[in-house]
Amino acid sequence: MALKRTSRRGSRGSRSKRRPSGNAPEPITPVIFRVWPKSEGGGVIALFPTHPGTNESYTCSSYEHVGQHGSADCHGLIRRTRLAKPQEYASLKRELEGAPYHYRFKVYARVTRAMDDERRATGRR
Numbered sequence: 719m720a721l722k723r724t725s726r727r728g729s730r731g732s733r734s735k736r737r738p739s740g741n742a743p744e745p746i747t748p749v750i751f752r753v754w755p756k757s758e759g760g761g762v763i764a765l766f767p768t769h770p771g772t773n774e775s776y777t778c779s780s781y782e783h784v785g786q787h788g789s790a791d792c793h794g795l796i797r798r799t800r801l802a803k804p805q806e807y808a809s810l811k812r813e814l815e816g817a818p819y820h821y822r823f824k825v826y827a828r829v830t831r832a833m834d835d836e837r838r839a840t841g842r843r
Contacts, residue, residue: 748833749814749823751807752799762802762810767792767826767833770841778837783810792829792837801827 750765764781771777771789780790807825814821826833 744820744822746822746824748826749811749821750796750826750829751802751810752796753802753806754799758798762807763790763795763799764807764810764814765790765792765795765829767829768836768840770837773841775838775841781810781814783813792834796829 747766748768750767752763752765754761754763761782761784766779766781769779771779771792776791776793777789778792780788780795782788811823811825813819815823
């Protein structure tokens with residue numbers, strides 16, 4: 719009995735399952751915009767609750783106009799700041815959605831357990 723040999727191309731599936739091209743849109747990134755107290759400058763900070771800031775599980779990535787990218791104690795910073803209003807964070811959001819970052823955001827008011835879990839899992843890789 720002879721074995722039927724299949725081509726390598728046929729075993730990988732159709733062409734439609736290829737990876738998206740380099741022009742694919744960026745994934746949606748959860749973001750929380752907060753405002754520092756006036757005593758600490760009153761600036762707006764963007765927190766990325768699903769992106770690890772350092773190897774410490776409680777930190778997330780952050781971004782400000784001044785200082786730019788950094789890490790932050792996500793929950794600690796939320797306790798020290800207040801939620802930013804859309805008109806307050808519009809400029810920072812526009813900056814991050816433009817070149818060279820090209821973020822696509824879903825704005826949240828608080829960190830969820832799922833966001834914490836995703837950040838911790840990403841940090842362990």
